[in-house]
Amino acid sequence: xxxxxxxxxxxxxxxxxxxxxxxxxxxxxxxxxxxxxxxxxxxxxxxxxxxxxxxxxxxxxxxxxxxxxxxxxxxxxxxxxxxxxxxxxxxxxxxxxxxxxxxxxxxxxxxxxxxxxxxxxxxxxxxxxxxxxxxxxxxxxxxxxxxxxxxxxxxxxxxxxxxxxxxxxxxxxxxxxxxxxxxxxxxxxxxxxxxxxxxxxxxxxxxxxxxxxxxxxxxxxxxxxxxxxxxxxxxxxxxxxxxxxxxxxxxxxxxxxxxxxxxxxxxxxx
Numbered sequence: 001x002x003x004x005x006x007x008x009x010x011x012x013x014x015x016x017x018x019x020x021x022x023x024x025x026x027x028x029x030x031x032x033x034x035x036x037x038x039x040x041x042x043x044x045x046x047x048x049x050x051x052x053x054x055x056x057x058x059x060x061x062x063x064x065x066x067x068x069x070x071x072x073x074x075x076x077x078x079x080x081x082x083x084x085x086x087x088x089x090x091x092x093x094x095x096x097x098x099x100x101x102x103x104x105x106x107x108x109x110x111x112x113x114x115x116x117x118x119x120x121x122x123x124x125x126x127x128x129x130x131x132x133x134x135x136x137x138x139x140x141x142x143x144x145x146x147x148x149x150x151x152x153x154x155x156x157x158x159x160x161x162x163x164x165x166x167x168x169x170x171x172x173x174x175x176x177x178x179x180x181x182x183x184x185x186x187x188x189x190x191x192x193x194x195x196x197x198x199x200x201x202x203x204x205x206x207x208x209x210x211x212x213x214x215x216x217x218x219x220x221x222x223x224x225x226x227x228x229x230x231x232x233x234x235x236x237x238x239x240x241x242x243x244x245x246x247x248x249x250x251x252x253x254x255x256x257x258x259x260x261x262x263x264x265x266x267x268x269x270x
Contacts, residue, residue, distance in 0.1 A: 005053045013058050017048045020062040056191050068118035072144050077136035079196040081114040084255050085175055088228050088262045089118050091253065092173055095224055096123045102170035103127055104220070108161060108211065109176045111196060113141030113154065119173075120150040131157040131164065134195065161211045168220040174211060174227040180204040183230075205233050212237075213244045215265075225265040234260035241265050 002010035019029040021044050022037075037045075048061050059065035059080040065072050067081040068089055074080055096102060096119075103125050107116040110130035120126055132138050138156045145151040157164055162172075177199045183189075184198040200206035208227065215225050229237050234252055241250045247268045255261035 001049055002052060007052065013052055014049070016058050017052065017061060018045055021045055021048070055188055057188075060191060065112075067114045068122070070118060070121060070148060072112050072114050072117070073140060073147065074112050075140060076191060077134065077193060078112040078140050079192055081112060084261050085115065085228060087253065087255060088173065088175065088226055089115055089122075091262070091264065092119055092171060092226060093122045095171060095226075096126055099170075100125060102220075102223075104167075104170045105129070106162070106165060106169040106172045106218075107131070108172065108174040109196075110141050110156070111137050111175075113144045113156075115173055115175060116141065116154050117144050117148050117150055120145075120153045121148055127153045127155070129155050129157060129165070129169070131159045131161075133158065133160050134193075137193075137196070161207070162214040162218050165218050168218055168223070170220050170223045172215055172219060172223070172225045174208075174225075176207045176211060176227070178204045178208065178228070178230050178233065180230075203233065203236070204230060205236060208233075208237065209240065212240050216245055216267075219267055221267065223267050225267075226262055228262045229260065231259035231261065234263070237263055 002013055007013055015026055015029060019026055021041055051061055057080050059074045060076060063073060065074050065080050068086055072081060105119065105126050105128045107128055107130040110116050110132050113130060116128040116130040120128055130141060135158055138158060142156055145154040177197050179197050179199060180203060181198055184194055189197055219225060238250055241263065245265055249266045249268060251264045252260045253262050253264060
């Protein structure tokens with residue numbers, strides 16, 4: 001049904017949904033694939049398949065999404081964490097591990113808290129100020145921080161971009177909405193909050209146009225700024241960073257497909 005309905009990953013989605021109902025991971029599911037289903041499972045499975053055919057994300061149907069090896073609670077108030085964002089987190093973790101004296105991190109547009117929680121879970125000395133304009137999203141982030149035992153090191157703030165930040169940060173991370181209106185209107189994205197998808201300005205880059213100039217004044221000496229983008233925005237993003245930072249090293253980072261996925265700006269003494 002999923003295959004005929006145009007779902008891109010029908011086998012994976014079906015396995016995840018059935019495993020969710022049975023309380024089994026994929027390995028256990030396949031090990032018991034010939035077992036009779038418990039009473040009521042078939043009807044519940046049919047219901048989930050119907051909702052998936054309606055393009056509800058699997059993560060919303062199960063209420064969880066894996067990110068950086070951790071399980072995160074998600075719901076329609078937040079964007080489902082993407083695998084490509086793990087590249088940004090991995091870079092940030094390496095940057096912090098090489099600078100154990102750098103502990104103050106800001107996560108702009110935290111959503112489910114995936115970046116902030118994963119980062120603090122992997123760097124026990126880091127403390128993160130995680131902001132979002134949505135109080136509903138912050139409630140999800142708060143739950144995830146508690147679930148992973150890092151609530152004491154993740155401070156959640158309702159605020160727009162960096163207007164709320166008064167003290168310099170060692171590392172500023174951002175994964176703001178960056179899709180164009182056309183991209184955000186795709187059927188597979190309809191169930192996710194538009195406020196977390198479309199970046200505005202026609203090219204999807206408007207939120208970053210206002211964020212990036214705010215960063216230099218709020219970044220500590222020799223600090224760093226990293227943010228995720230759509231590959232089509234690489235040229236304009238790089239130019240804006242070079243214009244906003246008087247002395248900095250700007251680097252484009254690529255995903256597994258070779259496309260520019262995030263940009264890092266490392267401030268250098270001027």
